[in-house]
Amino acid sequence: MKDLSFDAVVIGGGAAGMAAALVLDSSGFSCAILEREDHLGGILMQCIHNGFGLHEFKEELTGPEFAGRFIEKTLKTKIAVYLNTTVTSIKPDASYSEGKGAGVYKELFCVSPDQGVLHIHARAVILAMGCRERNRGNVRIPGSRPAGVYTAGLAQRLVNIEGYIPGKEVVIIGSGDIGLIMARRMSWVGCKVKAVVEIMPYPAGLTRNIVQCLQDFNIPLYLSSQTTNIYGNDRVEGVEVTPMENGVTLPEKKFRIDCDTVLLSVGLVPENELSKDAGVELNGTTNGPLVDSSLMTNVDGVFACGNVLHVHDLVDWVAEESRRAGSFAAEWLRGERPLSQIRVKAGSNVRYVNPGKFNPRRDNNIYMRSMIVKNDAVLELRLDNRVIKSVKERHVQPSEMINITLGPKDLEGVNAGPDSVLEFSIN
Ligand SMILES: Cc1cc2nc3c(=O)[nH]c(=O)nc-3n(C[C@H](O)[C@H](O)[C@H](O)COP(=O)(O)OP(=O)(O)OC[C@H]3O[C@@H](n4cnc5c(N)ncnc54)[C@H](O)[C@@H]3O)c2cc1C
Secondary structure, eight states: EEEEEEEEEEEOOSSSHHHHHHHHHHHHHEEEOOOOSSSGGGGGOOEEEOEEETTTSOOEEEEEHHHHHHHHHHHTOEEEOOOEEEEEEEOOOOGGGGSSSTTTOOEEEEEEEEEEEEEEEEEEEOOOOOEOOOHHHHTTBOOOOOOOOOHHHHHHHHHIIIIOOOOSEEEEEEHHHHHHHHHHHHTTTTTTTEEESSSSSSSSSSSSHHHIGGGGTTTOOOSSEEEEEEEESSSEEEEEEEEEEEEEEEEGGGEEOOOOOEEEOOOOOEOOOOHHTTTOOTTTTSBBBBBOTTTBBTTEEEOOOOOSSOOOOOHHHHHHHHHHHHHHHHHHHOOOOOOOEEEEEETTTEEEESSSSOOOSEEEEEEESSSEEEEEEEEOOOOOOOEEEEEEEEEEOSSSSSEEEEGGGGGGTOOOOOTTTTEEEEE
């Protein structure tokens, strides 16, 4: 077993992991990226469509191009990159049970076909493991179990990386971004995409994807419609769709769409098995770690960023957030700690707010998601029930993250104590 030691290790070599590692490296700390795939870049490498980097690079890139810019920078630094390396556990470091390193060092075990078992000691750990797709088992669609049912991300990998086309006539269940992108991709490779079926009354994906991936290809989108059966024995033969009204299915209106392939785009779940094992507390709404104003989890020195923290709509925000995680981890390594923090809470019509704490002494970037679709909405911030700020939002919808910067200026003339709560609501 190989023993290694770093100031910080980053788990995951996607956009989040690389962005965080680059900051740690430029702050003078020794740092390693541990990545289970045989390449850096994460999910971006299978997203060959454009639409990435408009905020980060002020130009429109494909996923691999966006990743390529980070990979190029990463490989020019002293960051140690371990590919084909899966982290299997993070624990308080048993070699430092007493003395200066006690409670500071963590030990990680990783497996790699090239290196065998790696035993790594690190003071700070950044969780950047991304997320995974929900599958048929997670959404309980009735019917038989024929071949031809894929998650949209798996189909994307088959088409874009492996060079296989998984079917000819396709129905997509769920209108998440991956499903929308795949509706267009499957059309381009010669398949007939017959419909996208969405249980909610509004699409789950970005508006630009509805326009560019469905409307431009005349692909029908059935909103408020539940998939109530998948037909077929050996291979998928069709799906049954039942329209809904006010959340109730209308069986008399059900209809069948013949197809040989079903793609599921029914949501993403942050990949936190490893985090849970390390004692990291999770947020029941996002399924990501609960973090304070410095993106640190309840485990001292363990930080989280990117899709493992909460599922982001754009990689640009992943990069922005992860740079901050890297910089907060560097501060922590230098022994700096936030002097005071105010608890942050989701109020009416807000699904979640991240991070869960606010540092009143510096600017804080706060991300949230709306629970409603509304034009001319108002985002209201209340500190201990007193409105301290109102921000006009031209349009809000659950699929698009809202981002706001809040700093000491916003608290001028307000008395905030240790029990204060900052609540975000949308009206
Ligand atoms: C189909 C699709 C379309 C998208 N379209 C757009 C778009 O048009 N514009 C846009 O801005 N954004 C888009 N996004 C979103 C964007 O790609 C992601 O938000 C971003 O790339 C996530 O980065 P990440 O580093 O958090 O996660 P990932 O890229 O998933 O990276 C996580 C990495 O962690 C590794 N890992 C996990 N567990 C372990 C472990 N135990 N040990 C070692 N390594 C581990 C994984 O192998 C992976 O490489 C899209 C995403 C998808 C899936």
